[in-house]
Amino acid sequence: MGTMHADEAETDADLVRRLLRAQFPQWADLPITRLASGGTVNAIYRLGEDLTVRLPLRPGGGEAIAMEARLLPRLAPLLPLPIPEVVATGTPGEGYPLPWAVHRWIDGRNPAEGDLAEPELVARSLAEFAVAIRTIDLPDGPPAHRGEPLIAEDQEMRAAIEALRRTDEPFDADEIAAAWEKALAAPLWTGAACWTHSDLMPSNLLLAGDRVSAVIDFGTVGMGEPATDLIPAWNLLPASARRVYRETVDVDDATWARSRGWALSMAVIQLPYYRTTNPIISANARHVIREILATSA
Template sequence: MAKMHASEVETDADLVRRLVRGRFPEWAALPVERVASGGTVNAVYRLGSALSVRLPLTAGGVRALSHETRWLPELAPSLPVAIPSVAGTGGPAEGFPFPWAVHRWLDGSPPTEGQAGVELARDLAGFVLALRKTGVPGGPAAYRGGPLASVDAGMRSAVDELRRTDEPFDTAAILASWDQSLRAPTWTGPPRWLHSDLMPSNLLVDAAGRLSGVLDFATCGIGDPACDLIPAWNLLPPGARPAFRDAVDADDATWLRGRGWALSMAVIQLPYYRTTNPIISANARYTIRSVLDA
């Protein structure tokens, strides 16, 4: 598997077996299998039928594990679907340099962009609203909870990178849409709890296509609720988008900021991951097309 980051550490199933044997001998006999995912922060391995092991790929991923360990137990009771729970943690060992974690396994599969229906759109809105309304105090600033202008320089640099690839996107149209979102009035309400990374690979649906779980709370916190509107463009087809917007009751300014977050995430991701993460790069292309066609 190609490395996504220059500083990325190597992991494999044998390493996971050694780590588990040393820290959790009671699970040492369980089978280990790498989970294919679009994740960019952790390598994920299934451990038996009920557990998963998350190994940070870089030093930056260590904060994500501690963040989830701190906040997941407090958020879970307020949410309408399952979220991860930490079954145990381990420290550096067996040549692996970072702390790591074991989570309870959640059943379900990631939805496919463009194939979600109205019911899933409403399920997502229910999750977003429940998270906004949670009464958990003392939340940290969400990673994407501030103003869009905070990523303007990165966005414009990524557009320049995109121009140097063979990706067939109209970069002038991308910047026009981005500038429109930047001009939207900023959020003046109280900060709300946000997931802030509602990518399809962080969602789970059941056999009926209904939302059954949400993963990866590494960037959760409080801020402008606009960034949790990104599924409107990175997942939902045009026909399901109005149901999501109506259910979350997004005003024009918040909707525009949400579109800007979806676009900036996709444009920044595509040049970086286009040759190393096919799941993320495919979703980035879908998102850019969704925004430009809206």
């Protein structure tokens, strides 16, 4: 995978080892291997058998490192699935400009759209997670990354539709725009802000066997509205499992419609940006667009 961002920090295994030797020498001689990932925010390196190192790729990424260190221990006992455990946090050094972290290794693999052996089992687990996180009662939650109403995405979304129109991607930009307008027409969330993960992409989920084994990457977590955590209905689950998922999350028609809008906006914004640099994200974005257009007629 090539460089994804113009302002992306360079990382490699040698940098990781130098950072460890300077700040956490007890781990400096462990094997280090970069993990293939669809992630766009951090470079992830496996460290020995039991740890991972997370290096933010862009300026500002250190804020998420600090937030995860503060919030993950508070959220973990309140959620039905394992989430990351922060073992240590590092500081800039060795030419690397950002804070970074060491997490406990969690066994599992990222799921792929269209490749779930037990989709209804996955649907139920993810729905139960969405229900659990939105009912958490913890004070002083930060604003979620997608904590504003869907209309906040409108300018970037319309620019992305036009960028997509100029590519050879096999989508009708006008049909996408119509689906977007339909999502924007859904009534706004009027309830209290609730805890949300805000980025439940397949690359932020782990499966062990046919079951969800963990939810990872909480850099977007915070207070928002429930629709943002329903995006697995479109980015991962087949239509056959979507009914089970919706029944379990138990949301009204407006929230379901907004979830479709959130998933569509993420996919359409991602595809022109990552189509030549991140094949995993690009493939998932195409899948989401196809799924949503198929259900928007």
